[in-house]
Amino acid sequence: MSTHSAEVLRLPEAAVPEGCRSWDAEQAGRWTRGLPPRWVPVRARTSVFVALPVVALAGAGLLHLSAGLPAWAAALVALNVVWLVLRPEAALVLVPFAAAVVLTPGDFAWPVRLGLLTALVGVWAAVGLRLAARKRQRAAGLDAAGGVTAEVPRAPGAAGGRAERGTFLLWSGLVTVVAGGSLYATAGLWDLAEDRQAVPAAGWCLAGLGLTVLLSSALARRRAVGLRWAPVPVLRVLVRENGDVETEVFAADDLAALRPLFTVSTVELAGRAEGDDDDDDDDENEDNADDESLRELISRIDDERAGPLREAVLYGAPYDGAEVVFLAAADKAGEPPVVEASVGPVRPVTGVAFRWRARTEKGKALREARQEALRGAAAAVVAERIGQEAAAVGVRRWRAGWADWFAVGLVLLFVSLYWEDSGWWRYGYALVATLLAALLLPRRIAWRVTADREGLWFNGLGGTRHLAWDHVRAVECEGVRLRIHGRQASFEEWRVASPRWPWLESRFGLVHPYERTAAEITAMWRDPxxxxxxxxxxxxxxxxxxxxGLVIGIVGTATVALLP
Incomplete structure (x- = not known):
């Protein structure tokens, strides 16, 4: 593999296991072609992970109420929605039992029975194809490794070599099982119609979700421990951290990072090498470095930027759902390699996901190019005007305007649309909303930035803050946010946000107030x-x-008190 590109942070040759092969594009293409058909769900967005359990709970209640299935049977059928995407191993075993329950004579219509049976057969076929694809991917990964194996590396001074997997899932699963059992046991308190209530089905479904999480914990722990039992296959790859703080893995010769093969959540394993002294200065320097790294990470997440492309050695056979370990080059040149262990399963990047991502990035690049053109034009005009008026301007001020008031109006409209005219709970809801409004609205509708000879002044709920010109780190207007970054620990960032319609601004050549404010402050910051x-x-x-804020709180409280 040739990784002499300046854009790739290289791994020292001494850190690479002897005989370790490069996972090149040809072998990686074979691995990618082993994925199941596009209609089989392999990866899902975060929103889907959150929505699936909710859909399962609602489906269990509906099957119990409308189809007449027993509570436990309704939960068993509904949980297949979750297992299809998140835990195919469970679906492969339990779908036949769910189908047998559906075929059992009951008092619900045959069209419903046939529809459920068809859906279950589809789930069983999909998980079968997905699990078969895992075998093909594992075989492709082993073939690419060529039989070369090595022991998983350990972080310096870290006992065991990696974080224990599955602990969080274990406790989460236990809590969820207990919550589901409690919900089932107290079903009579939730609904008076005991013979047709949906709460027992929801309790069974919640307990089933807990058992699913426990199964995930056991599988994650088993696969993670399996990496330490014996030497495992190794491959040379390229990795980088994406905007979602996941590790993207690329073929070793994909120096442009064009086609990610899979993503996996990882954590860096840190430890103190033997013989290091517990020196206070060293600890302080490490804390400062950690703080700086954290600030850089937060900034990169906000900007949706990917990290640097790094050389790495992949330990473990890669396939959908696998656990892996990386020995990778550090984020900064000159630092020793780091050990990163997976804290989540390997998730292949399918062709559909790759094309969707490419379209999204292309659209984002076009929008950013249009906004950059408008921003540059505004900055040039503003800089020229400020340069002409500098001697005559004593103090400059920027304040909240129509964009900020419009944002607040949208929130108030949303709240009014979902306001209930009855129910005792609305009083508590209104008081909480009043408290939030008293704390948040003043800054949204009355923020002010003042520039004088020495720096910038920002008003706030408790008073004003000052940032000297020499301590300004960046002035940014990205998306809906206007941000000013400082170099001081007491002033790291100031920000406001409002709705924007980039396509409308681009079409009519409009300049958002935040763009104009950022251009003016930037011109002053760069040119004394x-x-x-x-x-x-x-x-x-x-x-x-x-x-x-006090006035808003008093008016809101008085309005709540006067509610009929």
Missing amino acids: AARPADLADERQRGRALWPL
């Missing part, structure tokens, strides 16, 4: 000659916003 000539007095710096 463009800064105001005077110092802002206490009145010009802006006052504390807590009185406005």
